[in-house]
Amino acid sequence: MSKPSDLIQGTLDLLILKSLAAGPMHGWNIALFIRSRSEDVLQVNQGSLYPALHKLETQGYIDSEWGESDNNRRAKFYALTRKGRKYLAEEQANWQRLSRAISLVVDPAV
Template structure:
């Protein structure tokens, strides 16, 4: 069984887009915001985060700009592009449909979907 901090494949991009849409921030801050918003359930390490940020930037969904951090270090700040806003809306809608369908399957009463032995013999 997966650990609570394992992300469903494909959701990291959606989560990053959502967090960066809140305000421009640097990579480490993105990871911290995800952790904070999820009450420590979602923890993204640099080995997953930075390749995802790079990929989103290559797709034109986010842009980066070198700035000084709160600690006066030069870091890349990421912000959402117009294409990123559209992608966020599209991906959020897709996630809603997917998670809704998964919930229906998981929460379905067993009897509703059971086939009787006679039904199975006919099929």
């Protein structure tokens, strides 16, 4: 079975954690957040979003709580845990190192 792999494996986790760094959010808002921040380039599919959220929760990087959404509906809000914050910092550093390396290869002029 092949997974939708429009994102590099593991990058989705980074995007989710980074979105939650702004504050607790439910799944729909996380997807919106990533889309708008990436200027509509990154379309996060719910098929990958929710399994990723559940996995991060099981791993203890994020926490969930049921609350009220903007239009007064019951929604599940995710928030970063302390462990998640640390993990985000690490992953962010890794990503920056990796993307710089790729840029150096792809576009040596810069």
